[in-house]
Amino acid sequence: MKTALTIAGSDSGGGAGIQADLKAFSAQGVYGMSVITAVTAQNTQEVRSVQDIELSIIKDQIEAVFDDIRVDAVKIGMLSSAETAEIVANSLQKYQPKFVVVDPVMVSKGGHHLLQLEAVSALKEKIIPIATLITPNIPEAEVLIKAPIHSGEDMMEACLAIHALGAHAVLLKGGHLQGDPNDLLFDGKTFTWLQGTRIQTKNTHGTGCTLSSAIAANLAKGASLIESVQEAKKYITVAITHSLNLGNGHGPTNHFYELYNKANLVIK
Ligand SMILES: Nc1ncnc2c1ncn2[C@@H]1O[C@H](COP(=O)(O)OP(=O)(O)OP(=O)(O)O)[C@@H](O)[C@H]1O
């Protein structure tokens, strides 16, 4: 069986972070493992508090997994601090995983900082250069390039600028712009648009985590980058279509695998 490792924060509400990642891995038929960087007390409405995990324990988790188990792909989510970003980058250096999908998580839907502002430079200097693919949403990309993004043309410029920071490929998610949520993939040579259709729902907690984990799972299974991104876009679209009206805020996406397998959706 193929395997994937998520290095991310825990969401007690189960909709985002480590919990979403492991659900997406399973639904894609990949064995999931986790390195927890921070514990958030979180539900569909808010992040109440965050406890960063001690750096030595983060390093130990990474080493415990890699020293014993084959890792076919890594997904990186919430890093919280500059020190955590550094220890993750330094620890991965030793193992050189073939695929590293980075979701540069910065702020929760409710506005809570999941990456400290002073950690952005560590993300740029240490994590982005080891990314096979980075999957920013529009506000995250704006922070990375320090420029506003309003249009498809701006998205193309942003992909070029983020690629220049050292990521091998960039998937810029268009969900935060008006209109249909079209995402743009740049692999260093070619731009590919992934067309979406906006689903009218408030239940979009964990969409970014789900998408990046589904990409990592497909890379682990041996699919090409473009195939992995297309398959993951299909997965997140089905997961949002059938999202769950749980809690009083933004409910979670739905990973129930039968829905996904039955959906006859083609992403162009
Ligand atoms: N309402 C929607 N309908 C359909 N697709 C959507 C919708 N909202 C987001 N998407 C898609 O979901 C994926 C995740 O994008 P999004 O921009 O929501 O990530 P994010 O902001 O990082 O999520 P998170 O809440 O986990 O931080 C993208 O492929 C995006 O196009």
Ligand SMILES: Cc1ncc(CO)c(N)n1
């Ligand atoms: C732990 C965690 N990671 C990522 C996100 C972004 O959705 C979140 N809300 N919580």
